[in-house]
């Protein structure tokens with residue numbers, strides 16, 4: 574048996590087209606969504622991400638504001654920039670690219686972003702809102718995973734979901750979203766006992782570990798839906814956290830790396846910016 578491929582690249586392209594249509598409708602009402610991306614320092618991977626975020630923002634018709642600051646920028650200057658962006662009505666979304674240089678307090682910086690403009694969904698207020706079932710900005714990577722799961726499975730209600738990884742940016746919000754959709758959720762991490770056995774109970778298996786080919790084929794329940802969040806650079810190029818060659822023999826459906834979760838993340842950033850713009854202008858949330 575060979576699993577159905579969940580094509581994140583195609584899904585993301587479709588989502589961007591829908592967003593572009595909504596942006597055009599907003600522009601007709603005199604509203605142009607604006608996304609500000611702040612990059613501190615010269616981290617090469619971050620530069621690539623920021624460049625493609627800016628490009629895709631413009632492609633859907635939104636305004637893109639890029640702020641590049643030197644690595645040695647004092648934290649106070651970054652906070653002052655965030656204050657200005659918070660107050661700027663042309664800016665609907667603010668994203669500070671992580672990681673920040675070591676001399677900065679990441680929590681303090683992130684929480685300086687106005688929750689309504691926090692399109693990454695990392696501020697404590699948005700995390701709390703998500704956890705308590707209130708209207709939140711939801712972190713982009715897990716949101717993209719959820720969209721693909723819903724598209725593929727329809728209802729997630731009653732499904733056993735195992736999320737490997739408990740980071741604030743992927744694992745924990747992923748678990749919250751699955752719970753919100755009435756899945757039965759287990760969060761696994763480095764202290765989990767019998768991880769392979771636990772994974773074999775999962776109708777939905779999400780791997781967000783950061784270890785190349787970590788999840789083996791015999792960890793996968795036959796027919797399960799496998800979402801591979803991992804991005805690992807190896808001598809063989811980019812690979813996920815799931816041993817794709819093995820897992821696709823067993824799974825019902827699986828996301829590839831690259832071309833799975835990655836493209837959905839930026840598309841969801843644009844979706845969040847659109848949502849933030851709609852809310853700022855008293856419009857209903859986009860579909």
Ligand code: NDP
Nearest residue numbers: 714738739740743762763781782783802803804834835838
């Ligand atoms: P973190 O390093 O913050 O978290 C990794 C998690 O994996 C931790 O909770 C850790 O457990 C757990 N873990 C590590 N080793 C094991 C093990 N042996 N058994 C079980 N659990 C283990 O990573 P992130 O959540 O930030 O990212 C995860 C992966 O997703 C990375 O490859 C990253 O590059 C990728 N990523 C991809 C994105 C995309 O757009 N596609 C966006 C963001 C991330 P513990 O807490 O106990 O240490």
